């Protein structure tokens with residue numbers, strides 16, 4: 001079987017994951033967020049997927065879970081057996097396997113950020129929720145948080161996974177979408193302590209100190225059935241990063257469409273230029289000859305992208321391609337990513353041809 005269908009939906013720093021089986025078309029959404037339901041529905045339809053369950057990786061304090069909306073449509077909620085959430089759900093145990101069509105993900109308990117935190121591991125990736133982030137660890141200053149336990153959970157349950165496992169975090173920082181276990185072993189400064197006790201000493205946070213009124217409001221709604229959830233985001237609360245999060249320094253070249261046209265003419269290998277838009281965008285019109293690799297699925301292609309040669313990356317306007325460039329550079333996959341500023345919009349504005357566009 002090919003790799004899972006994977007869509008990363010980022011909204012205000014929060015990541016939701018749509019994971020689909022390419023054979024049966026069954027799908028789950030991990031950490032669905034209130035206000036994004038329309039986008040999830042559009043993606044499910046676009047990729048021909050049937051939602052069979054939603055998973056909350058833990059009780060969220062910084063945003064509202066959309067699980068109630070899905071429950072109303074008959075889609076079950078799955079959470080750790082350790083949760084205090086009172087919504088109707090099926091609980092998950094450490095070590096059990098969650099089936100998504102012909103896909104299977106191992107449930108890993110990773111308590112610390114919250115007592116009910118879980119990760120899902122399988123098919124070359126681990127959805128870490130709020131435990132391990134790119135370059136940091138989750139906050140450990142909520143009621144029920146335990147910094148030492150968080151550190152030990154991550155070290156024993158996540159950092160022991162195969163080095164090439166893709167790390168898919170619940171929050172994104174520094175414009176990087178994902179990482180690998182190997183990369184976090186090398187670069188994550190939060191993981192350099194002797195043990196959890198040493199980490200907790202250095203972090204020096206008090207349990208419950210982070211429970212602001214906004215956090216309390218989100219928790220109150222997420223812990224109960226909350227039939228009258230607001231249709232937009234909950235109270236604004238800083239996302240769940242550790243104060244130390246972030247390690248990135250980038251050197252991303254950028255060329256505008258006018259120069260990109262010259263590069264395109266000189267390019268001998270089409271795989272040196274990738275288009276990270278979604279397939280439906282690519283099919284509707286593309287720069288001739290470029291190789292499509294959707295941003296969400298970039299991690300499945302790291303081996304073929306590994307190069308010290310320039311790698312040209314484009315999208316619609318230059319934003320997603322910059323995320324791809326930074327992600328690949330931090331991983332060490334591409335030492336010379338080049339962002340195409342302005343993307344295909346800029347390319348077209350310069351009068352360059354595209355292919356595959358519907359006739360007008």
Ligand SMILES: [Fe+2]
Pocket residue numbers: 058059060061062113130240
């Ligand atoms: Fe969280």
